[in-house]
C-alpha cells in the first residue's frame with residue numbers, strides 16, 4: 295500500500311426480531327385487500343422471525359474515497375459495540391415481539407410490508423447514527439424474501 299492511500303471497508307452487523315403483522319391497506323376495500331394480499335390479509339395476522347443486516351461506512355468527509363476508510367488509530371470503520379446499541383434502539387426496542395400494525399404507530403397508516411419495515415428501520419437509524427455513515431439496510435422477512443434499502447428516494451408527480 296502506498297503511504298498516501300488508506301484501506302476502505304464497510305462494516306455490517308445483524309440482529310433478528312420476532313413480530314406479527316397483517317397486510318392490509320386502508321386505501322383499498324376489503325375485497326381488494328383480499329385479492330391483492332391473499333392469505334397475508336387474514337385478520338388473525340401471521341408472524342415472522344425477521345433478520346436485519348445493517349451496513350455502515352466510516353465517517354463522511356468531503357473526500358468520497360476517504361469516507362470508507364479504516365481509522366488508522368482505532369483500526370475500525372466504527373466500533374461494533376456502538377452499532378449494537380444503535381440497532382437495539384432503532385430495531386429491537388420498537389419492533390421485537392410487537393404486532394407491527396397495532397403496536398408501532400408508524401404502521402397505523404403504512405402497510406407493514408418488508409419494504410416499509412426496511413424504510414422504518416432506515417429512518418430510525420438515520421436519527422441516531424452519525425450523519426452520512428448508514429450505507430444499507432437489508433431485511434429478510436423469510437429465508438426467501440429479502441428487501442435491500444439504501445435510502446434512495448425519487449420525486450413522485
Ligand SMILES: Nc1nc2c(c(=O)[nH]1)N=C([C@H](O)[C@H](O)COP(=O)(O)OP(=O)(O)OP(=O)(O)O)CN2
Nearest residue numbers: 317331334340342406407408409435436437438439
Ligand atoms: N412485495 C412484498 N410482497 C409480499 C410481502 C412483502 O413484504 N412485500 N409480504 C408478504 C407476506 O407478509 C408473507 O409473509 C410472505 O410470506 P410467505 O408467502 O409465507 O413467504 P414465502 O414466499 O417465503 O413462502 P412460500 O412457502 O414460498 O409460499 C407477501 N407478499
Ligand SMILES: [Zn+2]
Nearest residue numbers: 315334340342
Ligand atoms: Zn408477512
